[in-house]
Amino acid sequence: xxxxxxxxxxxxxxxxxxxMVSASLMLADxxxxxxxxxxxxxxxxxxxxxxxxxxxxxxxxxxYERFNSRNALMFxxxxxxxxxxxxxxxxxxxxxxxxxxxxxxxxxxSPFIRDEKxxxxxxxxxxxxxxxxxxxxxxxxxDGVYEGQPVISDKGIVGQINYxxxxxxxxxxxxxxxxxxxxxxxxxxIRVIASGKGNLNLMQLEHIPTNTDIxxxxxxxxxxxxxxxxxxxxxxxxxxxxxxxxxxxxxIELETAVEFDKLRYLLLVWPTEIEGKIKEVTNDE
Numbered sequence: 001x002x003x004x005x006x007x008x009x010x011x012x013x014x015x016x017x018x019x020m021v022s023a024s025l026m027l028a029d030x031x032x033x034x035x036x037x038x039x040x041x042x043x044x045x046x047x048x049x050x051x052x053x054x055x056x057x058x059x060x061x062x063x064y065e066r067f068n069s070r071n072a073l074m075f076x077x078x079x080x081x082x083x084x085x086x087x088x089x090x091x092x093x094x095x096x097x098x099x100x101x102x103x104x105x106x107x108x109x110s111p112f113i114r115d116e117k118x119x120x121x122x123x124x125x126x127x128x129x130x131x132x133x134x135x136x137x138x139x140x141x142x143d144g145v146y147e148g149q150p151v152i153s154d155k156g157i158v159g160q161i162n163y164x165x166x167x168x169x170x171x172x173x174x175x176x177x178x179x180x181x182x183x184x185x186x187x188x189x190i191r192v193i194a195s196g197k198g199n200l201n202l203m204q205l206e207h208i209p210t211n212t213d214i215x216x217x218x219x220x221x222x223x224x225x226x227x228x229x230x231x232x233x234x235x236x237x238x239x240x241x242x243x244x245x246x247x248x249x250x251x252i253e254l255e256t257a258v259e260f261d262k263l264r265y266l267l268l269v270w271p272t273e274i275e276g277k278i279k280e281v282t283n284d285e
Contacts, residue, residue, distance in 0.1 A: 082120045082265075088154035089118065089267055092233050117270040119143065121151075123263050124168060131198040133176040135263060140167040143268075148228060150269045156234035156257035157181065157222055158266055174235065175200055175260055182225040183235050185218050194220060194235055197253075200260040203236055205252040210243045212250065220254055230269060 119139065127134040139145050141164050149161040151171050159179060163170035172179050173196070180195035190213060194203045208214065218238045224231030236254035243250045 133173040
């Protein structure tokens, strides 16, 4: 019986012919540049397909790069904000330094006017009790926070730590009725005590004789007495004076330098080594 389809060349022969034809075409193209027009047409046809095939990867790479750039910019922006926050707190001492520099030749040797260690912290919660002015922050014992530690902002003194947890702490604000701070008038160095009165923006001066040289608008800064708060940071400005001759003491209020109803980022302050030694000596006495 005769097969319908005849038997073709063997597989080895066909492979040999294909190799020879390919080699001949490659040799002709390299020597004579015979297929340049055909190659150009093929490239023109394949290029859109190649572009379309690579488009998803190109878009993904672009989105990934933009995402990384955005994250890097957000991180850098947050770092710059924290650096500016710390620098602003350092500038608070300038007015105090200018006033004292005219009186003291060795101001730079003062143990209080030094760079302290500072750490930025964020307010987590605010106490809702009407006359209890306290906030919770996101730093605790693992960060080196301790009870009695001073807390400031880029505007001035905020308060002190009155509770320390492992990862959070509570700050007793200056305006709390149970808090008080030694202050001094920048204009003439008169030293007094400012205490909280349950108002977020006001404090009061205690036991001030009616003839004391204090004027509306005077800036009061922390005096550093007692070693609790660092010296020279703004506390507030005298906002009202009531000198009633029928009373032995004047009724004086100051508006706080810090806006306590807008607290978000704060600074924990560690006293310098010299300040710490002075505090220890004061406590021993």
